[in-house]
Amino acid sequence: xxxxxxxxxxxxxxxxxxxxxxxxxxxxxxxxxxxxxxxxxxxxxxxxxxxxxxxxxxxxxxxxxxxxxxxxxxxxxxxxxxxxxxxxxxxxxxxxxxxxxxxxxxxxxxxxxxxxxxxxxxxxxxxxxxxxxxxxxxxxxxxxxxxxxxxx
Amino acid sequence: xxxxxxxxxxxxxxxxxxxxxxxxxxxxxxxxxxxxxxxxxxxxxxxxxxxxxxxxxxxxxxxxxxxxxxxxxxxxxxxxxxxxxxxxxxxxxxxxxxxxxxxxxxxxxxxxxxxxxxxxxxxxxxxxxxxxxxxxxxxxxxxxxxxxxxxxxxxxxxxxxxxxxxxxxxxxxxxxxxxxxxxxxxxxxxxxxxxxxxxxxxxxxxxxxxxxxxxxxxxxxxxxxxxxxxxxxxxxxxxxxxxxxxxxxxxxxxxxxxxxxxxxxxxxxxxxxxxxxxxxxxxxxxxxxxxxxxxxxxxxxxxxxxxxxxxxxxxxxxxxxxxxxxxxxxxxxxxxxxxxxxxxxxxxxxxxxxxxxxxxxxxxxxxxxxxxxxxxxxxxxxxxxxxxxxxx
Numbered sequence: 001x002x003x004x005x006x007x008x009x010x011x012x013x014x015x016x017x018x019x020x021x022x023x024x025x026x027x028x029x030x031x032x033x034x035x036x037x038x039x040x041x042x043x044x045x046x047x048x049x050x051x052x053x054x055x056x057x058x059x060x061x062x063x064x065x066x067x068x069x070x071x072x073x074x075x076x077x078x079x080x081x082x083x084x085x086x087x088x089x090x091x092x093x094x095x096x097x098x099x100x101x102x103x104x105x106x107x108x109x110x111x112x113x114x115x116x117x118x119x120x121x122x123x124x125x126x127x128x129x130x131x132x133x134x135x136x137x138x139x140x141x142x143x144x145x146x147x148x149x150x151x152x
Numbered sequence: 153x154x155x156x157x158x159x160x161x162x163x164x165x166x167x168x169x170x171x172x173x174x175x176x177x178x179x180x181x182x183x184x185x186x187x188x189x190x191x192x193x194x195x196x197x198x199x200x201x202x203x204x205x206x207x208x209x210x211x212x213x214x215x216x217x218x219x220x221x222x223x224x225x226x227x228x229x230x231x232x233x234x235x236x237x238x239x240x241x242x243x244x245x246x247x248x249x250x251x252x253x254x255x256x257x258x259x260x261x262x263x264x265x266x267x268x269x270x271x272x273x274x275x276x277x278x279x280x281x282x283x284x285x286x287x288x289x290x291x292x293x294x295x296x297x298x299x300x301x302x303x304x305x306x307x308x309x310x311x312x313x314x315x316x317x318x319x320x321x322x323x324x325x326x327x328x329x330x331x332x333x334x335x336x337x338x339x340x341x342x343x344x345x346x347x348x349x350x351x352x353x354x355x356x357x358x359x360x361x362x363x364x365x366x367x368x369x370x371x372x373x374x375x376x377x378x379x380x381x382x383x384x385x386x387x388x389x390x391x392x393x394x395x396x397x398x399x400x401x402x403x404x405x406x407x408x409x410x411x412x413x414x415x416x417x418x419x420x421x422x423x424x425x426x427x428x429x430x431x432x433x434x435x436x437x438x439x440x441x442x443x444x445x446x447x448x449x450x451x452x453x454x455x456x457x458x459x460x461x462x463x464x465x466x467x468x469x470x471x472x473x474x475x476x477x478x479x480x481x482x483x484x485x486x487x488x489x490x491x492x493x494x495x496x497x498x499x500x501x502x503x504x505x506x507x508x509x510x511x512x513x514x515x516x517x518x519x520x521x522x523x524x525x526x527x528x529x530x531x532x533x534x535x536x537x538x539x540x541x542x543x544x
Contacts, residue, residue: 126350
């Protein structure tokens with residue numbers, strides 16, 4: 001698996017997160033990851049959709065292999081972004097990981113029947129956060145095994 | 153008795169006169185000896201009264217002879233009395249019964265129930281009014297008292313209603329506040345904690361022991377705050393995010409709590425023995441938490457021996473009482489209220505870690521379920537926590 005992975009192109013990740021502290025933390029944690037990745041950041045829901053539709057300044061944006069989505073976003077919230085992705089034939093295969101603030105929030109969100117691929121609670125502890133990134137790694141490695149999993 | 157004499161004109165027969173005398177005498181006897189107040193008021197306003205009438209008003213018969221009815225009637229009731237007199241005079245009615253106030257000799261007011269009828273001659277000309285009157289002051293006073301009591305009661309009920317509404321609202325606001333506060337506090341806290349840890353992780357080699365100590369204190373503080381926030385959040389969620397009560401097998405609920413505590417039970421070498429527990433109505437997640445908190449405490453506050461926890465149930469009418477008895481250090485009775493208060497601790501954090509919220513959550517949960525929670529204990533001899541749940 002290791003050798004296999006290193007031979008692959010870097011994974012394109014779109015992080016939709018308005019809090020710079022959180023996005024920087026994700027960036028730092030991904031730096032320590034074995035996963036070769038390109039991290040792009042969108043700060044609100046509208047920007048995220050522009051990125052995905054390659055609109056405006058994002059005309060050259062790569063198609064993400066993975067979207068990590070915060071739910072509480074300005075302009076267009078995470079639930080709407082998720083719904084748009086899952087309703088678009090071109091985008092719906094992109095795996096989406098939802099970031100939640102608490103386990104409690106996750107429970108509530110699940111009741112909305114969101115078609116998210118994965119829920120992850122934003123951890124307080126840095127070591128836990130690194131574990132979360134590791135779990136995204138594992139998640140990714142599971143996904144790449146799926147047919148047509150990789151977009152490019 | 154001036155007026156009846158007039159009737160003589162119409163009576164020429166001796167037998168009739170005799171009969172009239174008898175009739176007058178009968179009337180006099182009834183009038184004088186009646187146990188209700190009686191008066192005869194002439195059309196000219198002259199007044200004749202009986203003893204009871206005098207007694208009620210505190211006058212002598214002579215004193216009253218010179219008074220007009222208006223003089224002994226409460227000024228506010230003269231109008232109504234006049235109306236009654238007028239309607240009797242014009243023949244609108246033969247008889248009227250109403251309540252009126254008289255003025256006693258000593259100026260006190262006396263409430264009376266009055267029946268007045270008009271007496272006419274054979275031609276139909278009015279002769280005099282006959283009034284019967286009973287003192288209803290006691291009844292009026294009682295009525296007045298009842299009215300004022302019920303008014304007072306109404307006022308109290310209103311005040312109470314308002315207090316309950318205010319209390320409900322302030323409770324709701326407080327719960328909302330606790331939820332929002334604890335929810336929104338997590339993000340800045342995560343920043344403090346994560347970046348302090350990142351600092352240590354990346355620059356450990358460049359930092360001296362002091363710097364690392366400082367970082368550790370900062371991280372430890374942030375962690376403890378996180379626990380407090382989580383507990384506060386959970387505490388506020390007992391009532392705001394509770395699920396409906398369903399019929400549950402309490403043995404299963406206990407089983408899940410025990411499973412959640414598996415590691416701690418192993419570590420402490422605890423032994424948990426339980427009765428076959430009945431069914432009861434509860435919110436499963438919350439009840440698991442109650443069992444878990446109580447079992448966790450029983451293991452935490454252990455004595456020298458390894459913890460032995462005995463769980464029993466007894467059904468009393470429509471409730472089941474669950475008792476969780478341990479052989480731990482026990483709790484002094486004087487703390488019976490305090491242990492259930494949020495953030496109240498009886499021991500230092502160094503001796504027994506915890507935020508002091510576990511029992512507060514238990515109490516809030518059990519109360520939400522309509523039950524009670526308490527403990528029985530003797531220091532050094534263990535503690536038994538009891539709570540009740542509805543089985544119907």
